[in-house]
């Protein structure tokens with residue numbers, strides 16, 4: 314549905330050129346919810362604004378629904394943009410217009426008949442749960458209600474793609490949840506392709522199918538949310554995920570010397586990630602049954618991405634060196650993500 318090929322964006326900054334996007338390649342499939350996450354200044358806004366050509370890329374191609382937007386004239390672009398709706402962090406509503414008028418605005422702008430506008434706007438207000446607020450002004454609405462108006466307005470021209478530019482960053486966690494639920498709902502009801510940018514992993518976890526991590530204008534990691542969550546490769550991705558799943562060294566080992574290579578008479582610290590059915594496998598009990606080792610659970614967390622369970626466990630495995638290595642081999646053969654945190658000398662009774 315959306316294909317970005319070798320996108321470069323260079324701004325003329327006050328103190329010289331700013332290379333905001335460096336060779337971005339993304340393929341976003343029809344009907345999916347695709348998230349792009351990055352720190353402030355990473356290039357997220359520039360990237361999403363290149364999709365509807367609010368920013369023209371310096372180089373590269375933007376293809377949306379089979380049409381090359383980068384090859385279009387301004388008037389062709391205005392037409393093509395009708396199939397790409399957008400919502401914003403600060404809602405961008407007209408303060409002197411009612412809810413109804415705000416939603417009707419894109420249609421009024423292109424001279425749509427009043428009766429047609431009504432046929433379109435009233436069901437949209439129903440869809441976003443604001444039918445009873447149609448005559449109110451933005452100042453009379455909460456942040457969440459304002460974003461609902463923004464969503465209804467974005468849907469007024471029957472777009473195929475919805476771009477969400479930090480759409481929940483100005484909202485509290487509860488309201489964020491309800492707006493994300495609404496976005497997922499319209500994604501399913503209208504078969505809409507959704508691209509969202511955010512700096513919050515929670516948002517990605519809540520509704521996205523796939524995710525790309527952007528750092529300094531480069532996509533450094535991408536994949537399904539489940540894969541990226543359970544097997545992050547880049548330091549920046551690990552940092553984002555740590556907000557949701559602790560990746561810290563457990564407190565009991567903060568002051569311990571941890572070696573990355575086996576040392577005699579040490580205990581082994583491992584972090585296990587479970588996905589899907591493997592989250593229900595009795596790994597620890599079979600470990601103890603098979604090998605002469607003890608295991609302590611140092612940290613544990615089980616959550617769901619959509620309906621798939623995933624979890625993290627940090628284990629301390631103690632025993633004879635050979636038995637520890639056998640246990641490690643056994644774990645590595647299972648369908649789990651496994652990461653050796655290290656070997657801790659003389660720490661075999663840390664927890665019990």
Ligand SMILES: Nc1ncnc2c1ncn2[C@@H]1O[C@H](COP(=O)(O)OP(=O)(O)OP(=O)(O)O)[C@@H](O)[C@H]1O
Nearest residue numbers: 324325326331333352353354355356357358359360
């Ligand atoms: N109009 C502009 N002129 C010059 N430089 C710009 C312009 N817009 C963005 N930049 C620069 O491009 C880089 C990427 O900015 P961008 O706004 O895309 O990042 P971001 O990830 O969306 O950050 P934030 O979350 O803070 O909005 C930054 O270094 C920024 O300063």
